[in-house]
Amino acid sequence: MEFIGKIFALAVAAIFVQNFVLMRFLGLCPYIGVSKKLDSALGMGMAVIFVMTMASSFTWLIQTHLLVPLKLEFLQTIAFILTIASLVQLVEMIIQKTAPALYKALGVFLPLITTNCAVLGVAILNINDELSFIESVFNGFFAGVGFTLVLLLMAGIRERLEKAEIPPSMKGMPIAMIVAGCMALAFLGFSGLKI
């Protein structure tokens, strides 16, 4: 029972209180780039959740069973990023074979998940916060969910903004940033929420 409580607390923290995009500033590049349309945002979000969960598990195993026993912790950055790059490559190949339409829709954004700071970020955070294997996997999953949530909210807002009257210099990136700022203000309200 305590285990479920712990996982629930992890979920609330990763999705709301310390949302990866709006509070930790991780995953911003794709956040701004892909959030223009709702369906591509959903596809991207799903892919990110999958990669983040798998990345969390693989990097945890590599850290615990390879880097620490061999006293190679200083190779963490290289090892982690190569693991993530390989995972993304794998995901790309799988999606290409099983869902070619989604592959076409995501286009160049799929390989860009490699440089999504949220993926490397959650992998390092799992180690820094000294989470167990199961906790790390769940943390990766929920961080991805938080990312997707914010991505979908942003896409919904931006689809509407297309029709609004915005000063020309604010169109595109600037207004997206302002919207993100307002959302961050809203999420700030979750601060201090502890389970």
Place this chain on the structure above:
Amino acid sequence: MKYYLKLGFILLIITAFASGILAFINSLTDPIIKINEKKQKEEARLEVHPEAVIFDSVGVLNDEVVYIAKVEDGSIIGYTFMAIKYGYSSDIKTMVGVKPDYSINKIKIISQAETPGLGANCGNPEFHDKFLGLSYDNLLVDKDGGNIISITGATITTRTITNSIKEALNSLEKLLTDHSLEEVAE
């Protein structure tokens, strides 16, 4: 197939070469990092018990060594230990110096990553001063009925630090009692 093997091999060479260089630099910087950490803790101990001349280790609390602070003639002027607890957005580590009656001599926040401008102000001397002379029973923030006035907009940070010191004090008493029992048994 052979082509992919060749590609993988080249990548392996590059990675091995890079790892070699990193291992070399690591051997240079790692000792310095360890020395810095040790020095930081020694300085913190002196700050919370400035008159101490000797520090004798007496046990471990919160993964940090507990020390007895003594002056030149060997008489005990107190103890130092580390209190730690997760605050608003980070682990807060506090070095605490107490007198032999377990009242606080001085504290110093060693590490924290709380909100800048709010909780992060716990690193300021003005915050440390709030704890001078307090003992277990009056370690309470104002909201819990005590005298420690919370930092504006950082009640969680203040309360966490206060509670972390309380919990550590509990464990400290037990640790010291066990230790003196051991000494008697020897």
Place this chain on the structure above:
Amino acid sequence: MNLFQEFTKGFVKENPVFIMALGLCPTLAVTSSVENAIGMGLAATFVLVFSNMIISLIKNLIPAKIRIPAYIVVIASFVTIVDMVMHAYFPAVHKNLGLFIPLIVVNCIILGRAEAFASKNNLTRSLVDGFGMGFGFTLALVVIGGIREVLGAGQFLGFNVLPETYKPMLVAILAPGAFLVMGLLMGLMNLKKNK
């Protein structure tokens, strides 16, 4: 483009942050104070210059198919070097920048310049490009950091620059403030560009 133009293009015309919208994650995260902004800017510049240098030197030795992973290894190595050196010699800044030092490896600016420039140009031009882009990045960070620190704490580099009666706008150094300042600055840049 002569060498001098190559160097200065990163300052304003092709500023990596404001114009190309790269490297957003660290930009928003470390600009809560000017000191952190400078620290990150210099660290990223170091990685950028050396990666560009190595990559332009070995560009003919790497088969095209594995060039991205190879670049990643090079970049990750220099990031690890910066991490270790900062930890040993600048522990305060290292602690403030925290997670974002290893995250320099996924800073799109560095991989972007490696792919777009260093892999196609000679050593001298790559070095100059690295310095220029790095300086532009640092400049952007300091500008944003300056605004946020002055508004949010009444200080610049830790020195009080506003009168005692100024009540700091805390939101400027919190997460939402980063987005809002960024959005407004980008809007201003667009305004200047369109004039």
